[in-house]
Amino acid sequence: MKRILKFGLLLVFAALVIWVFVYLYQKSKTVPTVYETETPVVGDIIKKTVATGSIVPRKEIAIKPQESGIVTHVYVEAGDLIKQGDMIARIQIIPEMVQVNEAESRVNKARLAFENAKIAFERIKDLYEQKVIALSEYEAEELKYNNSREDLAAAENHLQLILEGVTKSMGSKTNTVIRSTVSGMVLDVPIEEGNSVIKSNTFNDGTTIAIVADMAEMIFKGKVDETEVGKLKEGMHLLMTVGAIESEVFDAYLEYISPKGVEEGGAIQFEIKAAVKLKDNQFIRAGYSANADIVLDRRDSVLTINERVLQFEGDSTFVEVETAPQVFEKRPVKTGLSDGIKVELIEGLGLEDKVKVPTI
Known part of the structure; x- marks a missing residue:
């Protein structure tokens, strides 16, 4: 029994020795490397840099009122196509009581002066017809009468302008109707009926009634890093992609490079603008985010x-x-x-x- 046990242990030892030699031999062999x-x-080959930005209309006009007041009617909404001179809104003027009081007082004084001048003119006229006074005296009194009549009409028109924003002599011309100054598409109407609006003046930019733009002429407005701006030149070709329009590439041509950079996030950025070439009957909404690949060189x-x-x-x-x-x-x-x-x-x-x- 002991012999069998010893013989088995020798076999196990021999097997371990053989396994060690085989393992070491395999480890020593080098596997040849096959190169691709x-x-x-x-x-x-196109060498390019990327500018991020958005697509905006070249001309975007904010329509402001010429008088302060309350909006009574709004005739357009965002997306409407309008022409220059079309009505956008109508406002009702809310006059200041001090101005109204002064204008009414001016009307009353002008009316008293006119009535007095009328009485005096009629008396001089009778005397002139009776050949009692000279022609020069009659003409002087007639001039006073005509001037007083004009003063009364001016005072009444001034009061009507303060109250209504329009006079009878103006016909269809009025500051209470806000009209578009350009042709294009209405992008936004930030006011509603009943809103108070303020006219543009020295101390206030005024309330925006509507924003109108020509959507047929769009530009890409973006920014590039200071390390790339030196490689750019006006007229360079841009390949522009719009995030909202998949698998569509637009051509654009660089037309403006800002001479001054602005620090953003620790880096100096320079604004650029490029004219976008739209295909026939192609429409791009204002404000789309876009990336422009600026072609620096190509082979x-x-x-x-x-x-x-x-x-x-x-x-x-x-x-x-x-x-x-x-x-x-x-x-x-x-x-x-x-x-x-x-x-x-x-x-x-x-x-x-x-x-x-x-x-x-």
Whole structure:
């Protein structure tokens, strides 16, 4: 029994020794690395920077009232197309009592003066017809009478203007009807019937009755970082994408670069504006957020390869070209424009060359 036990232990020990030698042998063997390869392709390289912003109308006009008062009627709503001169709203003037009192007093004084001048004129007229007084005296009294009549009419018109904002002699012209100063689409009507409005003056910008804009002429307004603004020039082509309109790219052309930057979040940002080229019957809502790819440089139909295959030594750039299966040799190359992923190949490679992709 002891012999069998010893023999079994020897077998187990021998098996362990053999397993250790096999394990060490396998660990010592090197597994050959198989490298992937890429071939150059013909394509386009576009070097660009991205500006974020929004699309707004080029001309957006805020319509203000010419008189203060209460809105009695609103004739338009957001989305309506209107022409220059169309009615937007009507207001009722609420005059100040001090002004009304002064205007009424002026009317009363002008009426008394007119009645007195009328009596005097009629008396002079009778004397003139009787050949008692000279023509010059009659004409002087007639002038006083006509002036007093005009003063009364002016005082009455002034009172009517204060109370109603319009006089009989003005006809359809009135400050109580607010009309559009431009043609376009109504973007917003921030007031409602019954709201009080204030006219624009030296101390107040005035209440906005409506915002009107020409939606056929839109611009992209965005900002770029100070590190990129030096590369921009007016007239550059922009490829604009709108978040709300999927799979649609719009053309735009840079027309303004701000000469002064503004600090935002610790970085200096410069405002840019670009004219958006809309297709026929295409409509974009004002305020859409958008990203604009500004094309700084581009190469069309050139030999390109992925930048990850490039290797650098000092000032030299080279790649490893496969000469036999998994056998590579270094070859210097000359590169051109890069977009950060692909790079233009000027010299050193052809379409048939297989280039080693280094492992990370």
